[in-house]
Amino acid sequence: TPTFWDFFNKHNSVMLLINPRNGHIEYANNAASQFYGYNQKQLQSMTIQQINTLTSKQVSDERKLAEKEGRNFFIFRHQLADDSIKTVEVYSVPLNFNGTTLLYSIIRDISKERGLEQDLWYYQTQLEKMVEVQTKEIKKQSKLIVYILSAAVFMLLILIFVLILILRNVNRAKEKALENEKQLRLAAAVFETACEAVMITNINHKIVKVNKSFTDITGYLEEDVIDKDVRFYQTRNQDESYFKLISEALQAQGSWQGEVWNRRKGGEEYLQWLAISTMKDSNEALEGYVCLFSDITLRKENEAKIWNQANFDSLTGLANRDLFIEHFSRGIERAQRNDKHVALLFIDLDRFKNVNDTLGHVAGDLLLQQAANRIKSNQRKSDTVARFGGDEFAVVLPEITDLHHIESVVNKLLESLAKPYDLEGSDAFISASIGVTIYPQDGKDIQTLLRNADSAMYRAKEKGRNGCYFFTQAMDIEAQRRRTLEQALHQALDNKELSLSFQPIIDLKTGEIASCEALVRWCNPIHGTISPEEFIPLAEDVGLIVPIGEWVLKKACLAAMCWSEIDKLIHTSISVNLSSYQFKKQNIVDLVNKNLVESGLPSKRLTLEITEGLLVNDDENTLSQLQQLRGLGVSLSIDDFGTGYSSLSYLKKFPINYLKIDRAFVTDLAENKEDRALVEGILSMANSLQLHVVAEGVETKEQVAFLKSKNCAYVQGYLYSKPLSEIAFKQFLESKK
Ligand SMILES: Nc1nc2c(ncn2[C@@H]2O[C@@H]3COP(=O)(O)O[C@H]4[C@@H](O)[C@H](n5cnc6c(=O)[nH]c(N)nc65)O[C@@H]4COP(=O)(O)O[C@H]3[C@H]2O)c(=O)[nH]1
Secondary structure, three states: OOOHHHHHHHOOOEEEEEOOOOOEEEEEOHHHHHHHOOOHHHHOOOEHHHHEOOOHHHHHHHHHHHHHHOOOOEEEEEEOOOOOEEEEEEEEEEEEEOOEEEEEEEEEEOHHHHHHHHHHHHHHHHHHHHHHHHHHHHHHHHHHHHHHHHHHHHHHHHHHHHHHHHHHHHHHHHHHHHHHHHHHHHHHHHHHHOOOEEEEEEOOOEEEEEOHHHHHHHOOOHHHHOOOEHHHHEOOOOOHHHHHHHHHHHHHHOEEEEEEEEEOOOOOEEEEEEEEEEEEOOOOOEEEEEEEEEEOHHHHHHHHHHHHHHHEOOOOOOEOHHHHHHHHHHHHHHHHHHOOEEEEEEEEEEOHHHHHHHHOHHHHHHHHHHHHHHHHHOOOOOOEEEEEEOOEEEEEEEEEOOOHHHHHHHHHHHHHHOOOEEEOOEEEOOEEEEEEEEEOOOOOOHHHHHHHHHHHHHHHHHOOOOEEEEOOHHHHHHHHHHHHHHHHHHHHOOOOOEEEEEEEEEEOOOOOEEEEEEEEEEEEOOOEEEOHHHHHHHHHHHOOHHHHHHHHHHHHHHHHHHHHHHOOOOOOEEEEEOOHHHHHHOOHHHHHHHHHHHHOOOHHHEEEEEEHHHHHOOOHHHHHHHHHHHHHOOEEEEEEEOOOOOOHHHHHHOOOOEEEEOHHHHHOOOOOHHHHHHHHHHHHHHHHOOOEEEEOOOOOHHHHHHHHHOOOOEEOOOOOOOOEOHHHHHHHHHHOO
16 A cells, blocks of 8 residues: 555655744655755755745745635745746645654645736736826827816806806896885885874975874874974974974984974874984985874873872872872981971871761762862972871871971861861761871881871870870870860960960160050960960961950050050050061951050050061061051060061161060170170160160169160060069059159
8 A cells, every 4th residue: 555655755746844843844755856956855954944935924924814815825935946936835734743743735836827917917017008108198299288278268267257246246236226126115115104203304494205194193284294394383392492402402413302292283282202313415414304203192191190090099189108108208318418307197087987887988988088188288288198098198297397387287187177077968077186206206217107107196096086196205295285275275265364464664764664565374274374485376376366466455455545544644655466477367457456446545655566577578568567557656666686587677678666685685694795795786776777675584783784884775574573464563553653
């Protein structure tokens, strides 16, 4: 049987056995010897690396490639003994030879197959080269044509571009024209369909165009107004100055807007909201005016209605709580600035519920309306009267300087609200309770003042209704006293509680009684003796000064006549105080005349004492009354001179005979240098005006000495006599006989 070696040596495939550790060729067959050109011996002394021309890296790359391609052979380049290089496929398997592993490699020459491929590649390369050369040639020849063509294309492109530009501009112009046309159409549509009236005038204010709404609002057709001056239909506040104001605004800002009263064609006046703008041409020159207006009469009326509903009580027409609080807070701010007081009167009708329950709600509403009118009629314009709901009312009296004013308002209110109410046939009698707080003493803020006024009102109710309660205790005591005194004073005359005292006035030169002053006295069984300084202002407040003053004058004239009976030689004259209120409330000349006639007292024995306050207003009526009184033959004396507005001018103007220096200046004559200077000044001034001076309140001899040294004609005071009753004064006169 043939062995491996027979097979190995005789096979005509090239075979090698190679040691994989060092590449040594252990055995080479005959075919190998013929292929490589080395004999077997030579081959078996060589390594495969001497035959394989590939580097070890190339060998490793080929191994990886074969593995990747799934080949069972490698492609190497083997060098033969004649130095020619063959491309070979090497098929290798490891075989064990007596314990040594050798690579059994069969080598196949594939150079010829590769050679064909290379020839093909050569011709292909040659062909490409030829093509390249040809192409280059063609390119060379066509370059010129290309240049010419490019230039033509370029020119064409420019032409297209220019054409596009022209086309675009034409389109734009077309679009603009269309847009302008659209705008004009729109403007025309807006002009015609606008709800607002549009009126266009030229620079001379002549109307050049109006729209339909203009006709709708004004009633004037276009032909009625074209070429007319814009002012032709204006009224009321559109005088020249108003027109000037608008012109100035148009000049300065180019526009004006505001409310304007105009007249419709039918004559009816309406309020329009007018907006005027100037129209200018492209050179900024004035072309005319565009006036837009709408009729806002109804809107204004509605706004006013809404405002009224929001701020006023619909039943009584008085302010509601919100408006009241607004006014109140403004009043407080003003009082704060001017250091004044603000009074809050909280009024609640007593037993109003009874009226509602017995007479029904209609009667109740009627009563509330009447009560509201009464409260309102008792207030000044600056006061705010409000209804808080139900039968609750409130009044704010702002900027109060004299706190007594509050009492007088409260008393008037109580009196007025207590009068019977005529509720369409049935009479209702109710009263009111009033709580009073005063800013700032009873609270610094509205809420506190309201709360305190409310609790004061409840106190008034507790005290028996038809009354008031001042939150401040001291004021409350005073107010209550004034109120009870006022009630008592109403009865004083009828109850014969008034009387007259007489205080002599002494002639300093002779030391004799020159005259006397009649002083009213009030003695009430409950309140005792009340000073005229307290009750005269009260009588003035409630108007009782008129009957009291009449009574005093009558009594004084009769008394003076009576004394002349005692001693015809004395002929004592009498001074009677007159309140300024009497001059306002009655015809004082008639009254004096009547009393002189009725008593028979010669007018020269009557002196009327008036206060500076009467003269200060420089009222022509007062002057006339005083002149008439002088015409009757009575004398006039200014009481309390120096305490008020002492002015030379009224002394010269009014027909005065006497000045009475107030006792405040006489009292401190000894100690007070300034008082001395003042009294001296009054005396010298009176002297130069030929007025007689009476010094009041003389209590000491020192005072007399000073007054005498300064030529004071008359004195009055406790040093000589206190005011005396009629009987005591009679005796005083008799003692001086
Ligand atoms: N301390 C002091 N007092 C003296 C002295 N001598 C007189 N008197 C008081 O000074 C007051 C003088 O009256 P008057 O200045 O007219 O001031 C009067 C007058 O303005 C007013 N009055 C009094 N009677 C009437 C009246 O019939 N009608 C009016 N309208 N006012 C009157 O009331 C004021 C106060 O009157 P009266 O209380 O009677 O007070 C009187 C008198 O009692 C004195 O030496 N020392």
